[in-house]
Amino acid sequence: MSFVGLAGDPGTRLLAGPAADAGAESLAAHHQRLGRLPSLLAIDELTASGLTGRGGGNFPFVRKLQLAASRRGTPLVVVNASESEPASRKDVTLLELRPHLVLDGAVLAAQWLGATQVVIYLHSARTPSTNSVMAAVAERRAAGWDGPVTLTAVDAPQGYLSGESSAVVAVLEGRGAVPSLRPAPVAAAGVGGRPTLVSNTETYAHLGLIARFGAGWFRSGGPARSPGSTLVTLAGAVARPGLVAEAVGDVRIGDLLAGPGGLSAAPRAVLLGGYAGSWLDGQTAWSLPVDRGWLASAGTSLGCGLVAVLGRSACGLAETARLLDYLASQSAGQCGPCVLGLPELAERFASLVDGQGSGRHLRRITELAVSIRGRGACSHPDGAVQLAETALEVFGVEVRSHARRGTCPGRTCTASSGLPVPAAPAVRATAVLAR
């Protein structure tokens, strides 16, 4: 059975239970609905489940867990709930509505690792999810639910990069949320050199269900290649921007949009995976599977689960220029090609919108892309380049029309797609000297 469900819909997995307007599910209701959590994680079952990370990395979770277990030092478990993608809502929604499912998974991972500390890394300014987590932690403590494991919420600094795993470690070590090149993954050596399991909110929630219902049940919720159901956030030109839906079984992107989003025809384009994601032509995107493994092998990515729609009345070039400007502003300010390359890339796109679409101008964008890609300590510059390159592939008609007339055919090119771009400042490392 394949379908797209919302919170409370029967047949959903992560979102099963009360409807969204009922708010957070209490510990008692959670316990009654799903039964008690097994006291020990069955590692064979987790391996068989094929669970991969849902923050964008798509890395096999069991391998990360085993890497953390193989190193000396007391491990630390971190629920990465920072969700710094401006239009993404899946993690805050999950925390707000099903806090105990997320915490169950994190506590199980901690118990398996012999860790006694779980950190929930979140933006406290998002009050509904933060209140929900704080109340859930208090409920569990009062019930003595988690044995020796203590749960602590830590406030994530603002900024697009604050959820990058090395930046998370930096914050937990008392430094700024700045990514760094580390000789080993943080799962092997993270906070203070301790093995640090930093995983996405949704990943832990799946773990809480796999522990109860097993690998076979989990796998039946998704496509064969990417087991398990998947949360997505619908954004942009959809009926309800910010709506979080769960894809169960073999679902196409078109099913997501035609279902709760309510689109009846393929849109002009879809931005997949986040602002540092990729543009896809609307017609092409409509028939693609919501399948992390398949999408990765096709050179794109479901990333943070963002599916953002650009309607036929919006201009993809103007939108890309706006998003590139934001991404450039969010550089940590450490690596030269990111500090100097991203602002120029954003400016070049703004010039495309203004009608400078000469071959020379386009060649300079290609040259910039080559100079920036793979040159950062983190993947932020690569993401911006991907956004720019896929925009040129998908919006070729718009580029030519802007070069001739300064606008798209039949559009004003001032309308926004409704994708939010926060004014939040980035966390900056010591400035690189501009040259």
Added chain:
Amino acid sequence: MSEVRLVLDAARCDGHGICALRCPDRISLDQWGYASVDPTPLQGRRMSRRARNVVAACPNGALSIADAAARGAGSPATHTKGSDISGGGR
């Protein structure tokens, strides 16, 4: 002995450019003057010695020699978005 390669920590590179003068067949400077390192394994004793010297020459300590599979600018781990264990996590 396992294969080794030069690794650049791009966050530390300020573009002094000494490395590219010392080891031009392995390190080039980009259009802004920042170092770009050839990630392929170092072959032979002479090349390894030059690599060690160039590591010592960087005033910011941005260069190192690591196992060929190690992470760093130019390595598969930072090139392929979506396969790195550190994840996207934004």
